[in-house]
Amino acid sequence: xxxxxxxxxxxxxxxxxxxxxxxxxxxxxxxxxxxxxxxxxxxxxxxxxxxxxxxxxxxxxxxxxxxxxxxxxxxxxxxxxxxxxxxxxxxxxxxxxxxxxxxxxxxxxxxxxxxxxxxxxxxxxxxxxxxxxxxxxxxxxxxxxxxxxxxxxxxxxxxxxxxxxxxxxxxxxxxxxxxxxxxxxxxxxxxxxxxxxxxxxxxxxxxxxxxxxxxxxxxxxxxxxxxxxxxxxxxxxxxxxxxxxxxxxxxxxxxxxxxxxxxxxxxxxxxxxxxxxxxxxxxxxxxxxxxxxxxxxxxxxxxxxxxxxxxxxxxxxxxxxxxxxxxxxxxxxxxxxxxxxxxxxxxxxxxxxxxxxxxxxxxxxxxxxxxxxxxxxxxxxxxxxxxxxxxxxxxxxxxxxxxxxxxxxxxxxxxxxxxxxxxxxxxxxxxxxxxxxxxxxxxxxxxxxxxxxxxxxxxxxxxxxxxxxxxxxxxxxxxxxxxxxxxxxxxxxxxxx
Numbered sequence: 001x002x003x004x005x006x007x008x009x010x011x012x013x014x015x016x017x018x019x020x021x022x023x024x025x026x027x028x029x030x031x032x033x034x035x036x037x038x039x040x041x042x043x044x045x046x047x048x049x050x051x052x053x054x055x056x057x058x059x060x061x062x063x064x065x066x067x068x069x070x071x072x073x074x075x076x077x078x079x080x081x082x083x084x085x086x087x088x089x090x091x092x093x094x095x096x097x098x099x100x101x102x103x104x105x106x107x108x109x110x111x112x113x114x115x116x117x118x119x120x121x122x123x124x125x126x127x128x129x130x131x132x133x134x135x136x137x138x139x140x141x142x143x144x145x146x147x148x149x150x151x152x153x154x155x156x157x158x159x160x161x162x163x164x165x166x167x168x169x170x171x172x173x174x175x176x177x178x179x180x181x182x183x184x185x186x187x188x189x190x191x192x193x194x195x196x197x198x199x200x201x202x203x204x205x206x207x208x209x210x211x212x213x214x215x216x217x218x219x220x221x222x223x224x225x226x227x228x229x230x231x232x233x234x235x236x237x238x239x240x241x242x243x244x245x246x247x248x249x250x251x252x253x254x255x256x257x258x259x260x261x262x263x264x265x266x267x268x269x270x271x272x273x274x275x276x277x278x279x280x281x282x283x284x285x286x287x288x289x290x291x292x293x294x295x296x297x298x299x300x301x302x303x304x305x306x307x308x309x310x311x312x313x314x315x316x317x318x319x320x321x322x323x324x325x326x327x328x329x330x331x332x333x334x335x336x337x338x339x340x341x342x343x344x345x346x347x348x349x350x351x352x353x354x355x356x357x358x359x360x361x362x363x364x365x366x367x368x369x370x371x372x373x374x375x376x377x378x379x380x381x382x383x384x385x386x387x388x389x390x391x392x393x394x395x396x397x398x399x400x401x402x403x404x405x406x407x408x409x410x411x412x413x414x415x416x417x418x419x420x421x422x423x424x425x426x427x428x429x430x431x432x433x434x435x436x437x438x439x440x441x442x443x444x445x446x447x448x449x450x451x452x453x454x455x456x457x458x459x460x461x462x463x464x465x466x467x468x469x470x471x472x473x474x475x476x477x478x479x480x481x482x483x484x485x486x487x488x489x490x491x492x493x494x495x496x497x
Contacts (some may be wrong), residue, residue: 013237018034026103028084029061030110032069049076052085062087064107072114078127081107085131088141110135110146118157121148123397125161126168126475133169152184162291164478165486168471170194171278171285175469179257179274184222187256188230191284198205198288201235201242217323221337222263224308224314229306231345232280236290236299246295247484249354250287250477251311253361254280254305254336261334262310263317272467276338278459279361280305282473288461289478296485300352304345308337320420323349325443330415332425338363339426339439346443346450356385357451358480359440360473367403368434368457375399376458376472379437380451381444389451396473400453405441406434413439415465 033047045053049067054060064084086105108117108124115123128143144295174182174190180189188204195202207228210219215231222229235242253274259265265273280303287301315321316403317338319331321340325347329340338361349357367377377402378393380386386402393400412426412435422442426435437452444450458472 015147020443026062026088026101027057028088028105028107029063029102030064030066030080030253031465032066032072032110032151034204036100050079052083052087053088054146054393059104064105066111067191069114072111074115074119074123074395075106075399076397077111077115077120077396079125081124081127084130085128085133087131088128091210098443100142102142102144104144104146106146106162108145112148117148118153119395120158120286121145121154122161122164122385125158126164129146129162129165130168130471133165133172135324149273150208154420163289164475166477167285167289168286168474171281171471171474172283174284175275175278177274181228182256182274182277184230184254184256184307185227185305187254187280188232189303191232191234193392194284195234197289199236200287201237203233205231205233212320214324214326215344215348216321217329218304218306218341220315220319220321220331221255221261224305224309224311226311227256227307229304229341231348232284232305233348234284234287234303235303236287236295236301238296238298241298245351247356248481249300249302249349249352249357250283251302251304251342251357251359252279252281252283253342253343253359253363254303255338256305256307258308258335259310260338261308261337262314263333263335264310265335268464271464272319275467275469276362277305277458278455278469279473281469282360282455282459282477285471285474286477286481289474290481293478293482295481297481299481300349300354302345302349304341304369306341308334318417320417323443327421327442328415328419330417330420330423332423332427336424339436342440343443346440350354350444350448354448354450355484356382357444358385358389358451358453358477359454360455360477362456362459363452363454364433364436367454370403370433370459371401373461375401377433377454378402378451379405379434379454381405381441381446382449382451385449385451388483389453389476389480391482393476396475396479398476399458400476403437405437406431407438408448409435410438413442 031047045063047065051065053063064080066080090460108121111173176431187364193290218229258273258276283301315331321329324344415423460467462468
């Protein structure tokens with residue numbers, strides 16, 4: 001039977017033939033809705049998805065609702081397994097201290113019929129570990145996945161799920177770091193450490209290099225801060241050849257703190273704005289996992305990093321900046337900074353001629369207005385690539401909904417200033433998620449398939465000083481990369497034409 005060892009700082013995979021480990025402290029049992037579902041008087045349990053209920057017995061049991069069998073899709077299974085992990089971490093495993101606590105779990109076996117064994121094991125492994133990580137654990141916890149064949153398929157799925165969980169954890173911790181803990185400079189230093197430990201190629205452009213190369217848009221966003229902006233590039237090169245075009249380039253927005261610049265946010269709106277770097281954190285976390293997962297295609301990641309502050313030298317509303325692509329931008333509102341700095345990163349990524357580009361960002365509040373806090377927005381200029389991103393999200397249970405690439409609104413991003421190409425504000429209060437995507441598309445040549453993922457809603461939970469990151473997008477992007485392994489650069493481009 002597969003076994004997952006989880007502790008606050010490590011996770012490893014082994015196997016054991018036992019049904020339950022010695023000294024099992026808790027049995028986690030998945031239950032679907034139905035007339036045979038057990039009912040506990042003091043906590044009515046009917047199998048509703050993500051419902052949990054502790055019962056007596058030796059060892060004690062934790063019942064986890066899985067919903068209706070027909071509804072057991074990846075999102076629900078992930079949510080249920082995460083809930084189980086949280087309950088385990090909250091203390092249902094007993095009070096024994098100073099040694100490993102064993103927990104048997106049948107969630108993967110119960111859901112394998114609906115999802116397939118490989119996918120069920122991978123999702124449950126990642127989700128339980130993510131739930132365990134929600135609280136500080138003083139002792140290691142061993143999760144024994146019961147009722148499964150202990151073969152290569154199961155072991156590979158456990159290993160992949162464990163790697164995914166570590167990547168999600170990394171994205172969460174980076175995103176949750178406060179603004180003075182992870183400034184652009186410190187973020188770049190941390191990226192260098194992660195690149196070295198993960199076997200990634202690394203480059204960081206400092207402010208002098210950015211100025212020399214013409215990153216006028218990125219520099220404009222960081223102009224009001226004493227912390228200069230950075231552009232970090234990391235590359236996963238399985239063949240150790242940095243001249244080969246990437247199968248995909250990932251670009252993540254990295255605003256380490258967003259005050260709104262001179263278009264200043266209210267004090268309450270500023271609380272939690274250290275999380276505006278979530279896109280860059282997700283991209284770095286994904287890149288860190290590719291080597292361990294044995295991905296066979298080259299991938300590049302780009303992290304534009306800046307603080308958006310109203311200090312001396314800050315960009316003013318109405319200022320004109322020249323981007324790396326040569327296109328000029330009227331900065332109508334300095335609080336619409338994400339698309340401005342992403343413009344330079346997308347143009348820079350395009351110069352390496354990847355087969356496709358996907359960007360991820362906490363970009364617009366209107367994406368959350370449209371889709372709520374749980375669903376990310378997907379906008380693709382290329383239907384084939386957008387479809388692949390959607391399939392990847394569906395496979396791992398990270399909900400995305402495709403919005404249109406609405407070229408009818410292109411006039412809203414055209415500047416009326418003399419001789420200026422674009423403006424960063426559409427001049428209207430509606431449709432801003434769509435016009436943001438139209439703006440970004442201006443900086444990716446049309447021969448390169450491109451898609452944009454706006455994750456402001458699902459990437460965060462809580463509010464104010466209690467806001468916390470979910471790591472949303474890590475598993476989806478990993479799956480997307482894996483799905484590209486069997487497609488050549490030319491095949492992908494042909495599909496998108």
